[in-house]
Amino acid sequence: MSPRAARSSRPPDEPLAPATSLADRAGMRQVADRAGVAMSSVSRVLSGHPDVSEAMRARVMAAVEELGYEPNMLAQMLRRGATQTVGFVVGDISNPLLAQIALGAEVALREAGYAMLLTNSVNEANLDATHIRLFQQRRVDGLLLSVADETSEDTIATLGRIPKPSVLIDRDLDLDEPASAVLSDHQTGMTQAVEHLVGLGHRRLALVAGSPHVRPTRERVAAIEEAAAAHRGVLCQVRSGAFTETHGAAATRELLDSRRPPTAVIAGGNQILVGVLRELARRELRVPDDISVVTCDDVPLAEFLSPALATIRRDPYEMGTTAAQLLLARLGGGEPQTVTLPATFSAAGSCAPPRRDA
């Protein structure tokens, strides 16, 4: 410590354990006293303000070191009006797709100094709005939204009342203020799948889709219908419902019991896939001999199923990082943007020509 330190109005007498490991943490006040300067000076040093002499910086840093001072983020948040926190409203983090998105987003946000709050709406539309309000109360700086129902008036109204930037993740809400969005090009992926199936000779396709209140379902439905219509004699049936195993199984049952059952079925989600496969197994139908199967979005072991599962795939981790980047851009003052990421079909053994007698 320099001799000048003697100038201090309060000489550094008490040794004070460097890191007072207890709850009685030192505040900026204590630092200022110990260094014999004003709090404003401490603040300036710590925030890298230019109007600070080298001597001052040294004195303050020494005091900070000695006291093991760490700024109270709550006070900073209150004063600055920014929390360096973003909220992620997700339907269900246990869905691998969303978990990957969350991972990508969290990593990118953290590197930029933001923390991520997470809530699961458990696919209940009314919880979406509740959680958005909850985040608002906690004064998050921005939102990442993968809401369960785009049409919920409550959600839309609540969102409209929030002046914070938000990024929609494969969702399409009718908001007054435009929001950023990361979308998937379901159209292309689905079209490729249909072309592949039709190429194999299929004429009766089915899509067991999730809720029509979210963009992926609508896009997939629109895409399969359009793609089917492009071929003479190709029919397609669509069964929308919940993103659940139950719906997957029930819809499959209906389809197979219908007058002209499909020879190929596309599952519109992880849970749905489980339902579809379960129903097929129950009827002892073999894939792909009796029926071809395609699924949307990767599942961990899909490659080891025999036959391997054909998949309309996208990169959820990248969706997450992209969403984070869009949000950071807006937090930095940028304009809302929309980014569309690819979804592509990869063929596999679960697709084969239909049975002759089908």
Place this chain on the structure above:
Amino acid sequence: MSPRAARSSRPPDEPLAPATSLADRAGMRQVADRAGVAMSSVSRVLSGHPDVSEAMRARVMAAVEELGYEPNMLAQMLRRGATQTVGFVVGDISNPLLAQIALGAEVALREAGYAMLLTNSVNEANLDATHIRLFQQRRVDGLLLSVADETSEDTIATLGRIPKPSVLIDRDLDLDEPASAVLSDHQTGMTQAVEHLVGLGHRRLALVAGSPHVRPTRERVAAIEEAAAAHRGVLCQVRSGAFTETHGAAATRELLDSRRPPTAVIAGGNQILVGVLRELARRELRVPDDISVVTCDDVPLAEFLSPALATIRRDPYEMGTTAAQLLLARLGGGEPQTVTLPATFSAAGSCAPPRRDA
């Protein structure tokens, strides 16, 4: 409004849009002014303090309604010293097991009024400590910990310096202050698996385990060795390593190339399983004819693999809710507790008697 309202020092003149949807939110100060009372009274009404007259309550509530006032949680947090927030340090949320735990924990915490911050250590031990410090700075009320490395000095020291309650999730850290913990009874599950395999005739078992720096691995290794030792002539090889596909594949390769290759292999984690299966597929080994396979922890499609995968299973969602409950108990002033939840083996087609010539 009652006639007495005329007493107000500042009559409610300006209509003021009920919900000023902009950023210029009304504070408690405005509410107090409009109601013609002191801020302390507003606070009392809002916090349900008993010393409040009916008239006062009505006046204040009216003003609150008119201004669309919502308390600023940041100010509350600062003043109260509690953030109603808990931090969850997780290795990798994209791991289905952890995602389920997170889901269970988040739902339970939210119902109790807590929000959950999430960070992914991406299985890097040094990030664990960093994230714990990060949460400390954000003044979380408690921590949920599924750290990547229990032996990290940095992690232990950092944790020791934090006076906040924490709950270990299937981890066993050497802390000064005892912490609550939710553990899995790997011992039982693993023993059951070994008994089953031995019963089928297997004499050479292998465990492709994850990092020995986390409890699940250590417990599983200890259990398999003990269970094997209980039978004459039953050998078991263990290959610990990272929780990655790469390690899974590499370890499997080593095992199969060894002098006396195992006739049954147990994969100690989701990623490891993928590596194991990939290596088996590469060698065109058939399950269970050429080799039996067991995995730890459920994976979504495991039931549809053919043959279906035998699994040492536990209920991750319940682990999450239990962890949340333990934390809430501590936040409510209770003592640290340890809860052990079951892990049980379910047999399936992937296990069969070994080949004669093995």
Place this chain on the structure above:
DNA sequence: CACTGTACTGGAATGGATTCCGGGAGCTCA
């Protein structure tokens, strides 16, 4: 009537840090 409660209520300190503003010190240049 004086006294003790009781039931509320207002004022001010508090929790920590940020930031605007004013002013002193020292230097330059006329």
Place this chain on the structure above:
DNA sequence: TGAGCTCCCGGAATCCATTCCAGTACAGTG
């Protein structure tokens, strides 16, 4: 030597709600 500047620094207001403390008014009681 004095005006004008730059460079730094301290003081005080501010962010917003909580809570302790003191005090008022009114009812009840001896």
